[in-house]
Amino acid sequence: MAFADMLNIGMMQGFAGLSLFAVLLLMGLGLAIIFGQMGVINMAHGEFMTLGAYTIFLFSTLAESFFPQFTQSYFLVAIVAAFFVAFLAGWCVEWALIRHLYKRPLDTLLATWGVSLGMQQCFRSFIGPKEVSPTLPDWLMGSWSPHEGLDIPINGLFVMALTLVVTGGVLLALYKSRWGLRVRATVANRPMANAIGINTKKTDRMTYAIGCGIAGVAGAAFTTIGSTGPTSGSLYIVDAFLVVTFGGAASLLGTVASAFGIAQMQSISEFFMTGSMAKVLTLMTIVVILMMRPQGLFASKIRH
């Protein structure tokens, strides 16, 4: 093979790793907040992503039927809408269920699993059991080809950019905003946070809803690279949990690092072996490392 070809493939493979990194990070981020910061094992995370994806579908259908002039531009609005739809749903779920369960983290797992079953059946009953395909703007679907033989997927670029924005936003919010301060205070010491006048209940609800909202954004973004159906969300849930756990649950930076590590591991091993074995190898590595280092890559430094 010519050197130029190898260079191209190398670059595209590097990009594949990066874009998988962005995907993993985006799906892990919401969970890192909900699971990492609050300790809620949100098994319905995938369904909140699906909710975001269906929001895109709704907007694309609306745009096609009523506002054909917006078919190229509705997407950005829809992503914001996806955030708010999932945010609202998360708000309700927190109010109805999660707030009663903060002292029983393992029970949040069962309850949210129930939520995820219910949401899946809702999608099936109200939207339909078949997959749908939102019509995406042309500018999103295609490749950017700087020179012959090198194709960079635009949807990959888009997801990366979005991930960058969302991650930046979350980091800023968590470390610079009042809300972030309240969240960190609540995580560090709930009774004390309460005592100094932080409304921890409100903070919890806000945090959970924001986590779900980010899941919605992730789901919306994934319509460019994946399927939209009642059970699409379940494809992501285990990966999302592993990303967060592997990174060290309480550390947002850890989530970033672990998403990067897992993405590179998987994407490189996939290039050299079959997809199934690559998956097994990646998962095994994660499990073995977690067995050796259960606190994850970046442990939170709290004295127990």
Added chain:
Amino acid sequence: MRDHASPKPRSTLRRHLMQGLVALPLIGLSAIGQAAPPATAVVNTTKLAVTDTEVTVGQLHSATGTMAISETGSIQAEQLAIDQINAMGGVLGRKIKVIKEDGASDWPTFAEKSKKLLINDRVAAVFGCWTSASRKAVLPIFEKENGMLYYPTFYEGLEQSKNVIYTGQEATQQILWGLDWVAKEKKAKTYFLVGSDYIWPRTSMKIARKHIESVAKLGKVVGEEYYPLGHTNFNSLINKIKVAKPDVIFIAVVGGSNVSFYKQLKAAGVTAAKQTLLTISVTEDEVLGIGGENMAGFYASMKYFQSLDNANNKAFVQAFKAKYGAKAVIGDVTQAAYLGPWLWKAAVEKAGSFDVDKVAAASVGIEFKGAPEGYVKVHPNHHLWSKTRIGQAQADGQFKVVAESPELIEPNPFPKGYQ
């Protein structure tokens, strides 16, 4: 589920017309209009659920779970066929009553429900299953309890049972002619095979590889890759394909993975303009999820496409849309599922009995001229003689039929030389 649970026929008159239209080519298929239905004691010697006015059949598909995406079409098509048969007076003068069971995308549940249908409900026939795994799970039960299963999906072959009629194509029927066509039309020499990691794609690829490399000597396989079910990231695979630079990518990826695969393929600049791609796993149903614009120009090898231009099919499509809405699409499996009740009806009437042994024996040689795909005939190995077609995906989600095998292809579930 709404669309199939609460069908809203627009106009009863139109629907009847439609059914009549479908029924037209059926005249002559069997003796219709017998004066009085034969006595139940005569047509049912094995204690099946048959009364003087009714015959009970089962329908066993996944209405929930991951497979509901695929199986919904089959559920609808079977129901349509049964409604049409009932509108024509039923089978041996008895209306068909359906017991619906949900296999819930879970193979043990399929086994449990099939036991229930056969042992408790004593149904005369079951229309159902979609995945190979669910069929494998129920097969011993059908053989043990002597039931009759009409299985609609194209599948890997390597199976033949007295108790099953396979209304979809087995692998060689679907694959070989398609490969020959692509080799001839596209002058393809190198092939890259990609599948989901389970039995059907693996067997299909095995057959394809043998065909390409040793039987028909079409060229060379330059890559063969399998991904776990539900895999969503194909960028590394696409790079592998780019390294291998095959003339043809031959695909058997299923489920949600399909969508990811084609979207990412398009995003990586692999479009129909630059690359020939032949799939055996994408029907009109899957295109709904993938999006026509992401598939446009690629080829699929199937026995049926919704756009097939013949009178039977036009009537079928119209009746289907009348029942399930104008947006409903019909894929290969949906059509094959539609054949099930009709083939069963013909076999029962030929046998003059609902008894499974007699129906199974009578099934061989049954012809069905009213099939939307054209003419089909049951082979002694219980598969169907059928044609294979190449469809080219269009942006609107339909396929344009660009080629059709001149003759019916013989089903060959245990192909010599391909093992």
Added chain:
Amino acid sequence: MSNTDFVLAVEDLTVSFDGFKAIDALNLYVDKGELRVIIGPNGAGKTTLLDLICGRTAASAGSIKFKNVEMTRLAEYKRVRSGIGRKFQTPSIYENLSVFQNLEVSFPRGRGVFGALAFKCDQEVRDQVQSVANEIGLGELLDMEAGLLSHGQKQWLEIGMLLMQDPELLMLDEPIAGMSARERELTADLLKRICKNRSMIVIEHDMAFVAQIAHKVTVMHQGKILAEGSMEKVQQDPKVIDVYLGH
């Protein structure tokens, strides 16, 4: 180093949390049969010291020798089995179990998985439980659920659970916290009785109580030992007065 005489010899012990040295190059020697009381202001590192000795916290550097055997690398349960008993600050008993069961599970037999499966509550166990229960004043309450005991009784029960194991070194973290005056007296008597044939380390704030029981007092401050000696000597030490009253 010849420290064969000491039951416990802690040398150059250091532990740091993210650079903060909670215990800083500390030396401590405890004699056989000695009742040592450790006092010091909050955050001096008293509880951390006990944690280090019993293995709840891992040391960053230094050595802990118990009966001349190095402990720093041993797992907690092995330290316990070699004869170190530890009572926690808040009463740590099994609230759902009865007093009898609380004492019974502390009996040092059947400590492995299969040993515990095969364990039989025979006469020896019952006798031991009864005598310890009498010792701690709960002899009449064996069938009561431990969660229903008063705070003081819970503290005693935990001490009793340790006595079941007959440890050579008993470490108590604020045993009289939250007790009434009467209970304090009883506890003082109890401690005096049980220290007959074992060494003890007690953390305490109540100076009257300390004076009542201590053989020797160690004053800790900022992870180091500030002073050591008899109660009177320590009380007059200007450094100690400075730490407690100054600033």
Added chain:
Amino acid sequence: MNKIKAFIDQRGLGSFLILAALILVVFPLAMDIFRLNLVGKYLTYGFVAIGLVMCWGYGGVLSLGQGVFFGLGGYAMAMFLKLEASDPISTKIQSTPGIPDFMDWNQLTALPLWWEPFKYLPFALVAVLLVPTLLAFVISFAMFKRRVGGVYFAIITQAVALIMTVLIIGQQGYTGGVNGITDLKTLLGWDIRTNSAKYILYFANALLLLGCIYFCLWVQKSKLGTLLLAMRDKEDRVRFSGYDVSMFKVFAFCLAAMLSAIGGAMFTLQVGFMSPSFVGIVPSIEMVIFAAVGGRMSLIGAVYGALLVNFGKTYFSESFPDLWLFLMASLFIGVVMAFPNGLAGVYTSHVKPWLARRKATQAKSQALAVPPADNPPPASPPPAKEAEVPGLIRAT
């Protein structure tokens, strides 16, 4: 008389005997063989459920990977049965007769070496018990020694379930892939598909389950059981009483794994096949819900939970196929929110006091001489028992 009564009261034998009567007498009399076979299948989940009571309820270790052990036990049994079903005569249609059909489809021409020992039933039985237990030991030993918290352990077991599924499906030449190992016929020449065989297997299964429950009751009553309870409450206290706490957790997890594996093997025998759809994440979580519905602290309750959830699933999916997922969802949520101790909890906190009250009023009306003070306090369950629930979960 009083002695017998005391004997029954002790170890919760009363409810044990009721369960035994139900599954050994009432069900076989009341049901046809089809339904009974279904109950037999549900009872195999009962093994998993009581295992979860031991490791989750008692040990505080929630495993989301019980399906792995259920599957391993089932596969070990299925491998033996499959080899017996694949004699050269009945497989003569294959290119290599004498090996399982799926191997033939995957172009294997000889039996893989590690399949060889599964020709012998004793080996297969030992494998049923030991392979899952060893795997459980390897997973849990490393993790509990390093004090991995309950939540992380749950997630890692989930990852193990995923790995196992991908492996089984990916290595289909050796495992039968996504189809699993199907079409099992005989056990040492005895046709397991006949009705009489199904009856026998049902009773064997029921007795085995009762035996396992009895064994678990014994474990609970042993010092080990007390220690497990104690650990849930004050883990540090147990540790500093000289116990190697991690080994007790390992034991609880291994015991649960072994019980699941027995269930899996019995499942294979009664249903006639084994497939990776039991190994995955979804079935593993469903198994947890069996225990949760029945009561995570009650062995007997867990069996009822497994029966009830599966009856519900069968009934609702037959009667309201569109609604049953909603019902499952509400079951999950309802149990967690309203009845964290499951059916058994409802029984101890509502039914039992009510019964006692009734008994009391009856006794009062019959013999006014009995002073009311002798009656158990009505309607107020002991507060400490109630407090068990949050305590248990915090301890994980």
